[in-house]
Amino acid sequence: MRMEGARIAVLGGRTGLLGQALTTAFGRAGALPFPLSRRDCDVLDPLSVEQWLDKNDPDLLVNATGYTQVDLAEDEPDQAFALNGSVPPLLATLAARRAIPFVHYSTDFVFNGRKRTPYTEYDEPNAVSVYGISKADGERGLLKLGYERTLIIRISWLFGPGRTNFVKKILGLADVHRKLTVVNDQVGSPSYTPDIAENTVKLLEKDATGLFHLANSGETSWHGLANTAVNLAGKDCTVSPVPTTAYPTKAFRPSYSVLDLAKFTRTTGITPRRWEDALRQYVLGDLGLGA
Numbered sequence: 001m002r003m004e005g006a007r008i009a010v011l012g013g014r015t016g017l018l019g020q021a022l023t024t025a026f027g028r029a030g031a032l033p034f035p036l037s038r039r040d041c042d043v044l045d046p047l048s049v050e051q052w053l054d055k056n057d058p059d060l061l062v063n064a065t066g067y068t069q070v071d072l073a074e075d076e077p078d079q080a081f082a083l084n085g086s087v088p089p090l091l092a093t094l095a096a097r098r099a100i101p102f103v104h105y106s107t108d109f110v111f112n113g114r115k116r117t118p119y120t121e122y123d124e125p126n127a128v129s130v131y132g133i134s135k136a137d138g139e140r141g142l143l144k145l146g147y148e149r150t151l152i153i154r155i156s157w158l159f160g161p162g163r164t165n166f167v168k169k170i171l172g173l174a175d176v177h178r179k180l181t182v183v184n185d186q187v188g189s190p191s192y193t194p195d196i197a198e199n200t201v202k203l204l205e206k207d208a209t210g211l212f213h214l215a216n217s218g219e220t221s222w223h224g225l226a227n228t229a230v231n232l233a234g235k236d237c238t239v240s241p242v243p244t245t246a247y248p249t250k251a252f253r254p255s256y257s258v259l260d261l262a263k264f265t266r267t268t269g270i271t272p273r274r275w276e277d278a279l280r281q282y283v284l285g286d287l288g289l290g291a
């Protein structure tokens with residue numbers, strides 16, 4: 001689709017970590033983004049979304065909302081399933097009625113993590129947490145609905161400006177602790193939200209539909225990500241690796257969830273930059289840290 005002048009509704013675009021980056025990227029591409037908060041329209045109330053769509057007549061509907069608290073989801077499965085499972089097909093139905101494309105984001109946590117090579121779009125989801133199962137439910141609902149102008153993008157390990165995230169939390173802790181321990185037996189693909197947003201634009205410009213994996217290139221553990229961020233920021237803090245068993249959490253997390261980006265690269269001709277380069281931009285540029 002042509003971005004220039006396109007009216008784009010970004011659900012979650014006002015306060016969401018990814019939604020804010022999408023709003024910026026759509027604006028940069030010449031589109032007219034409408035960043036929406038739950039006060040503009042509550043996605044759990046499809047009528048409020050429909051009314052907004054009727055009034056504003058967008059050319060594209062993007063869902064960057066979600067129930068994203070992985071551990072809390074174990075205690076609040078109904079809320080997680082409502083937002084992550086039921087909402088996506090309802091939103092796609094509204095997009096289908098208006099014959100406009102629909103973009104939705106899913107997660108590497110739909111996989112159980114037993115593989116040791118990057119997960120492709122052909123690997124079967126087999127989630128091991130309420131969050132992951134609810135996100136897989138949303139994907140299944142969209143596939144069952146079968147609206148052909150749907151783009152589902154699985155992403156992973158987000159960091160970026162605008163909202164708290166793992167990297168920001170670690171840098172805050174490094175300000176007040178000389179030593180930190182972070183798990184090193186969970187491996188994934190860190191993703192800088194502005195890069196995910198810009199590469200979403202590239203997929204839309206190619207009229208891509210169906211399922212895609214998207215992240216920054218490369219892989220690391222949470223320890224690798226934390227240690228690199230702390231070093232880039234020049235903090236006086238040692239980050240040591242520990243096993244997951246040192247930090248028991250309510251939700252089980254996959255030990256390996258690296259996403260294979262080959263389909264994205266085949267479709268757009270783009271290889272996303274490595275996570276270390278994106279992290280440098282976040283820590284030194286966005287956060288203004290570093291020696």
Ligand SMILES: NC(=O)c1ccc[n+]([C@@H]2O[C@H](COP(=O)([O-])OP(=O)(O)OC[C@H]3O[C@@H](n4cnc5c(N)ncnc54)[C@H](OP(=O)(O)O)[C@@H]3O)[C@@H](O)[C@H]2O)c1
Pocket residue numbers: 011012013014015016017018019037038039041042043044064065066067068083105106107108135155156157158159163
């Ligand atoms: N964060 C990650 O590492 C990660 C990894 C893989 C996939 N994803 C997926 O990427 C997507 C975006 O994640 P994110 O980290 O950017 O999420 P986020 O920062 O938690 O933002 C979620 C957004 O959804 C909004 N929202 C929640 N309930 C709503 C409702 N009923 N009506 C309208 N808006 C509502 C929130 O508004 P409030 O601010 O008002 O709550 C917020 O703007 C999600 O689908 C998530 O599953 C995220």
